[in-house]
Amino acid sequence: MMIKHISVPTTEKKSLKEKWWHILDTWKIGIIPLPLFILCGVLITIDCLAGQLASDIVVMVATLAFFGFACGEFGKRLPIVGKIGAAAICATFIPSALVYYGLLPDVVIQSTKTFYKSTNILYLYICCIIVGSIMSMNRTTLIQGFLRIFFPMLCGEIVGMLVGMGVGIALGLEPFQIFFFIILPIMAGGVGEGAIPLSIGYATLLHMEQGVALGRVLPMVMLGSLTAIVISGCLNQLGKRYPHLTGEGQLMPASSANAGLSGKPEEPPQPVSAAPDVTTFASGVLLAVLLYMVGMLGHKYIGLPAPVGMLFVAVFIKLVNGVSPRLLAGSQVVYKFFQTAVTYPILFAVGVAITPWQELVNAFTLSNLLIIISTVFSLVVTGFFVGKKLGMHPIDVAIISCCQSGQGGTGDVAILTAGNRMVLMPFAQIATRIGGAINVSVSLLILGNFLI
Numbered sequence: 001m002m003i004k005h006i007s008v009p010t011t012e013k014k015s016l017k018e019k020w021w022h023i024l025d026t027w028k029i030g031i032i033p034l035p036l037f038i039l040c041g042v043l044i045t046i047d048c049l050a051g052q053l054a055s056d057i058v059v060m061v062a063t064l065a066f067f068g069f070a071c072g073e074f075g076k077r078l079p080i081v082g083k084i085g086a087a088a089i090c091a092t093f094i095p096s097a098l099v100y101y102g103l104l105p106d107v108v109i110q111s112t113k114t115f116y117k118s119t120n121i122l123y124l125y126i127c128c129i130i131v132g133s134i135m136s137m138n139r140t141t142l143i144q145g146f147l148r149i150f151f152p153m154l155c156g157e158i159v160g161m162l163v164g165m166g167v168g169i170a171l172g173l174e175p176f177q178i179f180f181f182i183i184l185p186i187m188a189g190g191v192g193e194g195a196i197p198l199s200i201g202y203a204t205l206l207h208m209e210q211g212v213a214l215g216r217v218l219p220m221v222m223l224g225s226l227t228a229i230v231i232s233g234c235l236n237q238l239g240k241r242y243p244h245l246t247g248e249g250q251l252m253p254a255s256s257a258n259a260g261l262s263g264k265p266e267e268p269p270q271p272v273s274a275a276p277d278v279t280t281f282a283s284g285v286l287l288a289v290l291l292y293m294v295g296m297l298g299h300k301y302i303g304l305p306a307p308v309g310m311l312f313v314a315v316f317i318k319l320v321n322g323v324s325p326r327l328l329a330g331s332q333v334v335y336k337f338f339q340t341a342v343t344y345p346i347l348f349a350v351g352v353a354i355t356p357w358q359e360l361v362n363a364f365t366l367s368n369l370l371i372i373i374s375t376v377f378s379l380v381v382t383g384f385f386v387g388k389k390l391g392m393h394p395i396d397v398a399i400i401s402c403c404q405s406g407q408g409g410t411g412d413v414a415i416l417t418a419g420n421r422m423v424l425m426p427f428a429q430i431a432t433r434i435g436g437a438i439n440v441s442v443s444l445l446i447l448g449n450f451l452i
Helices: 016-026 034-049 057-076 086-100 106-119 121-136 139-148 150-170 175-186 191-205 210-241 278-302 306-319 325-341 343-354 357-362 366-389 394-405 408-419 422-451
Strands: none
Touching: 016 034, 034 057, 034 106, 057 086, 057 106, 057 343, 086 210, 086 343, 086 357, 086 408, 106 121, 106 343, 121 278, 121 306, 121 325, 121 343, 121 408, 121 422, 139 150, 139 306, 139 422, 150 175, 150 366, 150 394, 150 422, 175 191, 175 210, 175 366, 175 422, 191 210, 191 422, 210 357, 210 366, 210 394, 210 408, 278 306, 278 325, 306 422, 325 343, 325 422, 343 408, 366 394, 394 408, 394 422, 408 422
16 A cells, blocks of 8 residues: 655744844855845944054955955846956956045055055965965876967967057057057066066166056056956856857866866865865965965075966976875865955955056057957967867867966956856966066067167
8 A cells, every 4th residue: 555645835934043044045245145244344334434444354354355245246247248257357446446536435445455465465365276276187287288278378479469560550550669568568467577577677778767667558457457357258158158169167178088188176086085174274275375485485596486486386296296185185175265255355455456547547548449459359369279279178278368468466366257267277377477477578688689
């Protein structure tokens, strides 16, 4: 005899406690539960009205999270552009505009600038993202990917420069001004490693004030990065529409004969008894920090940028299996934590502390925009087709090509966030740091020896 279970509709109403829990778990701004977000805003407002907003890490964690996730959530909810990188753009440039137009309280501005400049928090973020993503890759990716990515980058830069020069000449601008004050800054590797060295070199070689040179170069860096962010977001949407063109963070297709060509996190080669615990997570953070300190030593003694030195050391450690499977898993958790919880707060701090709104607006001339957009677009398209020809996932290669026009480490974060490809950060750093350093060095050498 079979007994059939009949479900009886429940008429029980949720208790007040369950309703509260439901609100905490489902209503969120970014990753912050709505009630905590409101409480955070109230506490910040009270401190601002009192004229005292501490710049210590405790208060700034709440402040940057509140404003960063608010700007990011606003960008995500914008129609059409919300799907092509508006969240990263809004998290970076809305704060800059708020500072310029006096809409952000002075205490918030000063505390954010003090915290950002005194803690160097951006580099903590970058080192955790780089080390975490490298430790999440397999060894074949590091060998094959790092060797193959240079050719699409080189082809993209050559084509981008030629197209940009052609557009500028067609608009009636001088070739010298087009290359050295528009195209080169776009591919210089950001502000600290690109725009500033360029301005110093121009001040010496062209006998002009460094501040004047920097004022002309910096807006091009920012507009190039902004263009790259938008293109990266469009590439992400293209990948969703045509999945065969992307590996969603994998640089090369996996195959039965070469199953390791994946940029996505791999399973540890040896079984791990349990999921990474708190101590393993902490060890992963410490590993990233120590590798960055090694990179700093490299910068001190041989002049190699610290993030690049750290990247090379991390790759070496990964290739020789220098850390245990459990520590690898801990590094992967560190990567996911910083990607999820720290990205938008960092972008807000960057927007407030080092993004000059007026210089960006002044560069919005039609000729500048046409040259910048054509340069970045042709660079990315070239990376797309060359990557495809080499058997790589073209959309993921193209997103790395976007980083060649990024605003340094900040631009890499925004571009990869817009493209939803943060796992590609090691390759983005190669494109930005090494590519930018080569461009600046070679161009200044040519300027000093042949054109002056």
